[in-house]
Amino acid sequence: MSLSSPQDTATPEELELVAAICSGDEDAFAAAVERHYRAMLAVAKAYVVAADVAKQVVHDAWMAALAESDRFDGSTPLRAWLLRFVVRRAAPLAAQPDGDSPATAKPAVEPDRFRGRADAFPGHWRAYPRDWRALPDEVRRGQRARAVVEAAVEALPVEQRVVVTLRDIVGCAPRDAYDILELPDAVARERLHQARCRVRAALERHFDG
Secondary structure, three states, X not given: OOOOXXXXXXXXXXXXXXXXXXXXOHXXXXXXXXXXXXXXXXXHHHHHOOHHHHHHHHHHHHHHHHHOHHHXXXXXXXXXXXXXXXXXXXXXXXXXXXXXXXXXXXXOOOHHHEOOOOOOOOOOEOOOOOOHHHOOHHHHOOHHHHHHHHHHHHOOOHHXXXXXXHHHHHOOOHHHHHHHHOOOHHHHHHHHHHHHHHHHHHHHHHHHO
């Protein structure tokens, strides 16, 4: 599902690519677009969903990145650097929250699936979730399962949808994803946990009925 492998800093190849772009090499720019467009579009869609608006966000992000390309110092991967421009342009266009606050939002996992305070093992699962590794690979990775995941991600609140897109679809390392969103680690991890729980719940309904 991921569009890339996590890395901590820019590679020598990325530094050379950006240097070539700064010198006006159109082929280098085309190579960068081909390599990173899908990830940038995925993050834009996490905010705005509408395909035409998301494409415009990506276009605007590329223009902004080009204008600041001489400031790329390689301290982050090129993909993470580019995604910051996407977030800055997409976030103001995101749909407003549906009104649920952290205090009133439905839990990502139903509380009655865990043992209560009076139990010898409070907070532990009453029954562990099914291990789906026993399912045939074509079931776990098939088109129907993929559609369930895509629908579950699209149904998430935007703040959860964005972080799970960065981590699990685009493949950003935790530090890069949280820096892109300018979120404290604890907040970002909590949102990611909630998002993953909700996606897993959708798959559980799909696989286990």
